Amino acid sequence: MLTNRSRADREIDEEVSHYVEEATDAHIAQGLTPDEARRRARREIGSTTTVREQVRDHGWESLVGTLLSDARFAGRMLRKSPVFTMVVVFVISLGSGAVTTIFSGMNAVLLRPLPGVVGEERLVSLRPGRTDGTTAEQGSYNDYAYLRDHANTLDAVAAWGRVSLAIATGDQGTAVYANMVSGNYFDVLGVRPALGRFFAPDEDRTPGAHPVIVVSYGFWKSRLGGETSAVGRTVAVNGLPFTVIGVAPEPFQGIYTGIRAEAWVPLMMQPQLRPRSNLTGASWLWMFGHLRDDSSLDVARQELSALAVARARDAGEAMTPGSAPAVQVAGLTGLPNGEGRGLMRFMSLLLGAASLLLLIAGVNVAAMLSARYAARSREMAVRTALGAGRARLVRQLLTEILALFLLGAVGGFVIAQLATAGLERLPLPATVPVTLELSPDLRVLAFAIGVSLLTGLIFGLTPALQASARDMTSRLRDDSPGSGLRRTLTSRVLIVSQLALSLVLLVAAGLFLRALNQGQRIDPGFERAGVMTASFEPESWGYDRAKARTFYRTLRERVQTLPGTVAVSYAGRLPLMMGSSVDGIKMNDGTDVEVHTAVVDADYFPVLRLPLMQGRAFRTTDREDAERVAIVNETLARKLSPDGNAIGRTFRFRDARTTIVGIARDAKYATLDETTPPFVYLPIAQQWQPNQVLLVRTAGDPEQFTSLIQQAVLSIDPWLPGPRMSTLERATGIVLLPQHTAAIVTGALGGFGLLLAAVGLYGIMAFSVSRRTREIGIRMALGARRSTVLTMMIREGLRLAAVGTIVGLVLASAATRLISGWLFDISPLDGRAFIGMSAVLIVVSLVATYLPARRAAASDPLKALRAE
Amino acid sequence: MGQEQPNTDVIQGTLDMLILKALSLEPMHGFGIARRMEQTSRGVFKVNPGSLLTAFQRLERGGLIDAEWRQSDKGRRAKYYTLTRAGRRQLDVETADWTRRVSAVARLLKAEG
Numbered sequence: 017m018l019t020n021r022s023r024a025d026r027e028i029d030e031e032v033s034h035y036v037e038e039a040t041d042a043h044i045a046q047g048l049t050p051d052e053a054r055r056r057a058r059r060e061i062g063s064t065t066t067v068r069e070q071v072r073d074h075g076w077e078s079l080v081g082t083l084l085s086d087a088r089f090a091g092r093m094l095r096k097s098p099v100f101t102m103v104v105v106f107v108i109s110l111g112s113g114a115v116t117t118i119f120s121g122m123n124a125v126l127l128r129p130l131p132g133v134v135g136e137e138r139l140v141s142l143r144p145g146r147t148d149g150t151t152a153e154q155g156s157y158n159d160y161a162y163l164r165d166h167a168n169t170l171d172a173v174a175a176w177g178r179v180s181l182a183i184a185t186g187d188q189g190t191a192v193y194a195n196m197v198s199g200n201y202f203d204v205l206g207v208r209p210a211l212g213r214f215f216a217p218d219e220d221r222t223p224g225a226h227p228v229i230v231v232s233y234g235f236w237k238s239r240l241g242g243e244t245s246a247v248g249r250t251v252a253v254n255g256l257p258f259t260v261i262g263v264a265p266e267p268f269q270g271i272y273t274g275i276r277a278e279a280w281v282p283l284m285m286q287p288q289l290r291p292r293s294n295l296t297g298a299s300w301l302w303m304f305g306h307l308r309d310d311s312s313l314d315v316a317r318q319e320l321s322a323l324a325v326a327r328a329r330d331a332g333e334a335m336t337p338g339s340a341p342a343v344q345v346a347g348l349t350g351l352p353n354g355e356g357r358g359l360m361r362f363m364s365l366l367l368g369a370a371s372l373l374l375l376i377a378g379v380n381v382a383a384m385l386s387a388r389y390a391a392r393s394r395e396m397a398v399r400t401a402l403g404a405g406r407a408r409l410v411r412q413l414l415t416e417i418l419a420l421f422l423l424g425a426v427g428g429f430v431i432a433q434l435a436t437a438g439l440e441r442l443p444l445p446a447t448v449p450v451t452l453e454l455s456p457d458l459r460v461l462a463f464a465i466g467v468s469l470l471t472g473l474i475f476g477l478t479p480a481l482q483a484s485a486r487d488m489t490s491r492l493r494d495d496s497p498g499s500g501l502r503r504t505l506t507s508r509v510l511i512v513s514q515l516a517l518s519l520v521l522l523v524a525a526g527l528f529l530r531a532l533n534q535g536q537r538i539d540p541g542f543e544r545a546g547v548m549t550a551s552f553e554p555e556s557w558g559y560d561r562a563k564a565r566t567f568y569r570t571l572r573e574r575v576q577t578l579p580g581t582v583a584v585s586y587a588g589r590l591p592l593m594m595g596s597s598v599d600g601i602k603m604n605d606g607t608d609v610e611v612h613t614a615v616v617d618a619d620y621f622p623v624l625r626l627p628l629m630q631g632r633a634f635r636t637t638d639r640e641d642a643e644r645v646a647i648v649n650e651t652l653a654r655k656l657s658p659d660g661n662a663i664g665r666t667f668r669f670r671d672a673r674t675t676i677v678g679i680a681r682d683a684k685y686a687t688l689d690e691t692t693p694p695f696v697y698l699p700i701a702q703q704w705q706p707n708q709v710l711l712v713r714t715a716g717d718p719e720q721f722t723s724l725i726q727q728a729v730l731s732i733d734p735w736l737p738g739p740r741m742s743t744l745e746r747a748t749g750i751v752l753l754p755q756h757t758a759a760i761v762t763g764a765l766g767g768f769g770l771l772l773a774a775v776g777l778y779g780i781m782a783f784s785v786s787r788r789t790r791e792i793g794i795r796m797a798l799g800a801r802r803s804t805v806l807t808m809m810i811r812e813g814l815r816l817a818a819v820g821t822i823v824g825l826v827l828a829s830a831a832t833r834l835i836s837g838w839l840f841d842i843s844p845l846d847g848r849a850f851i852g853m854s855a856v857l858i859v860v861s862l863v864a865t866y867l868p869a870r871r872a873a874a875s876d877p878l879k880a881l882r883a884e
Numbered sequence: 885m886g887q888e889q890p891n892t893d894v895i896q897g898t899l900d901m902l903i904l905k906a907l908s909l910e911p912m913h914g915f916g917i918a919r920r921m922e923q924t925s926r927g928v929f930k931v932n933p934g935s936l937l938t939a940f941q942r943l944e945r946g947g948l949i950d951a952e953w954r955q956s957d958k959g960r961r962a963k964y965y966t967l968t969r970a971g972r973r974q975l976d977v978e979t980a981d982w983t984r985r986v987s988a989v990a991r992l993l994k995a996e997g
Contacts, residue, residue, distance in 0.1 A: 027963070028937060030961070030963075031914055031937060031962075031963050032933060032937070034913065034914070034915065034956075034960060034961070034962045034963070035914055035915045035918075035933050037960060038913075038915035038916075038919075039915065041958075042919070061932075061933050062932070062933070062934065066934070067933055067934045067937060070934040070935075070937075070938060071934065071937045071938050071941060074938040074941065074942070075941055078941075078942065078945065
């Protein structure tokens with residue numbers, strides 16, 4: 017545009033100078049001297065610059081003027097037909113709302129920068145792994161210290177780990193989710209304190225020396241009264257006195273998206289607060305660093321991996337080139353566990369499905385606009401005849417269309433607000449406090465407007481061009497059959513495509529429903545219903561081993577006396593939580609076998625109703641000082657003794673000879689579609705761990721046990737925070753969450769799409785009826801029965817539906833391949849889903865066709881003949 | 885104050901029409917149009933180049949005149965304007981309209997009491 021401007025300017029200058037030349041000549045002809053003539057000419061005309069500005073300003077004004085007049089014209093047109101405007105805006109809002117809602121979710125979980133963190137571009141996550149591709153998400157303290165001391169490509173290295181704390185302020189204790197962090201954690205993240213200060217370098221040097229704590233803004237407001245005097249206060253953390261030294265700024269919540277951290281303590285306090293994770297070997301820390309300005313991801317990766325190899329060599333570790341230690345360096349995101357990739361794929365799929373609905377909406381709107389402009393064709397023709405110019409007309413129409421789509425974007429944004437608010441309130445079957453803010457922000461609004469305008473441009477161009485076609489004569493006359501036919505063909509194609517796209521969405525929903533159904537029916541090997549669970553973390557209350565043991569024993573006694581208790585047991589963790597503990601055993605012939613393990617007590621099997629095929633359950637005699645015992649599942653039993661006599665056999669586990677005393681039936685341990693791994697159950701008494709889950713099988717509804725268990729806990733120690741409780745059914749529901757969500761989303765999208773398509777089909781059928789009024793009248797006058805007429809019209813509609821179904825089935829069979837990963841055992845070409853949804857489509861299309869057809873058949877033939 | 889100079893500005897709203905009229909006889913460049921108008925109006929109307937060039941741009945945008953750079957008869961490079969068919973139609977419309985209104989004004993001014 018700038019070059020155009022300067023060219024236009026140069027032309028104006030040239031024209032003005034020519035003007036001056038001619039004027040000078042004229043004055044010379046009147047007898048003035050050349051100089052005089054020139055001077056007078058210049059004076060009359062004024063400076064070139066002024067003239068140029070005058071012309072240019074006028075040009076600008078007229079451009080803005082035309083835009084404004086276009087906008088005003090668009091506004092007037094839209095206001096003249098309010099029903100049409102509202103219907104179109106509503107349809108666009110549906111499509112735009114769907115896409116905006118999904119994008120808002122993506123934004124919240126994956127795209128948004130970490131709140132409160134500064135300089136995220138140079139922050140990287142560090143994950144220890146091996147060159148064969150395996151990566152651990154977390155490292156040990158030693159890993160962190162080594163990187164911290166030796167890395168050159170990083171300015172700074174920080175680490176953090178999860179810890180549960182019980183913070184008592186005054187006389188009330190709260191269990192909070194907190195982070196244990198290296199001293200430079202906040203500095204590296206660029207976070208500044210809202211109040212007080214963050215950790216000083218020497219507060220992270222000596223173990224146990226500095227009991228200081230930083231709290232979150234929310235915690236400070238709700239538990240510390242939000243007063244400045246909170247800084248410097250002493251609070252009891254896990255029973256130990258800690259000093260509050262600062263408050264984090266309001267937006268900052270730690271760097272794990274969705275799980276809000278309420279407090280931060282130095283890593284050096286680990287021996288006091290999380291004694292079982294020793295400060296050296298265990299891998300429980302997430303590490304991240306700040307890239308040096310002159311370095312890059314690849315350079316850092318090379319350097320850090322080389323460091324890892326050197327370190328392993330110094331430690332005398334044997335390694336193969338295919339499996340040497342390495343460090344993965346990637347941009348820091350809010351999902352340290354690498355869930356990002358799978359989640360991104362899932363959400364992109366949902367976004368794709370939502371875009372299908374937007375496509376349907378766009379097609380629908382294009383059809384409506386076409387029909388509308390056909391009705392205004394006389395107005396268009398007159399305007400073109402009066403010299404409006406085709407380009408100008410197209411521009412005006414496009415302004416109208418874009419205005420509609422802009423309103424639709426706003427409507428869609430409102431829908432997205434409501435939808436995300438509803439989604440946020442869905443109870444997640446998670447035992448960790450997940451807090452997600454899905455509501456749309458400015459970026460989402462910009463996205464919504466951009467996508468909507470783009471859709472408007474794509475789908476509005478054809479109707480606008482069609483409407484302004486130069487073919488005036490046929491437009492000034494009434495619908496001649498020739499032009500009408502082509503228009504009908506376009507609308508038929510549009511309807512068929514809408515039907516087809518809706519079918520794709522519906523088939524996807526059907527598949528997800530089938531998968532959900534199957535998932536719920538997959539026998540996990542035990543009975544999920546009727547069990548109440550409660551999780552305890554006595555370490556976070558400051559209980560030592562003896563005290564925790566007493567607590568658990570007393571709690572069991574109290575719960576067992578409750579009315580409705582059938583059986584009570586403890587376990588290290590709940591089954592079907594999508595995670596597993598992997599370990600290894602050594603068989604007697606020296607081979608290592610990888611196994612999954614769980615720590616359970618004697619009553620675990622009766623509580624879960626998981627049958628033991630042979631042998632016995634754990635007994636009270638399986639104590640800490642007794643011989644080590646284990647119960648294995650059938651898969652492992654077969655591996656250990658193919659002849660079937662596993663009872664009494666031994667293997668080595670954690671350097672102890674362990675005897676098999678029972679064989680449990682194979683079950684599902686982590687997810688519903690896993691291949692059954694070799695599994696080892698170990699008795700809690702011999703593999704003590706402080707954090708345990710209480711499982712209670714109840715006679716009636718387990719929900720009613722919530723308050724009873726809570727009371728039991730408080731009766732033992734009134735200072736304890738309430739435990740996290742959930743029925744086993746709900747807690748293990750997390751396993752089916754993706755299918756659940758996807759079924760709802762695609763179902764809703766498909767439903768709306770089908771509705772739009774049905775309305776479009778109704779419209780086109782009604783139009784067809786009105787066009788054939790005379791023909792129908794003739795037929796009926798010649799003796800055709802009403803039912804014949806009805807059949808004739810319905811056949812027309814069914815033909816469209818049939819084509820739409822076929823195209824939809826073809827598209828669906830190609831598309832559903834994308835979701836096969838989430839369908840368990842259901843084939844992506846599952847017959848029931850395909851046929852079922854096709855039937856739905858045909859039935860709806862039948863209804864949409866029947867209504868106008870019935871009107872046609874009911875018309876009076878005389879009136880029809882007279883109609884024009 | 886002495887006697888005021890007579891107003892030589894073109895009547896508001898008529899510049900476009902007068903340009904179209906000037907071009908209806910033959911294609912011309914800007915100065916030529918201005919001189920033609922001045923001469924034919926016997927000095928009553930004098931156009932300033934700024935308004936003229938602005939009007940050219942407006943008429944060209946509206947598709948009523950076409951512009952082309954050519955060698956003038958004096959050998960200089962000049963921008964020549966031609967009337968388009970749409971412009972000719974517009975001229976007819978506006979001339980008819982103008983004539984109608986002027987006679988109405990004349991009748992109003994002549995009316996007694």
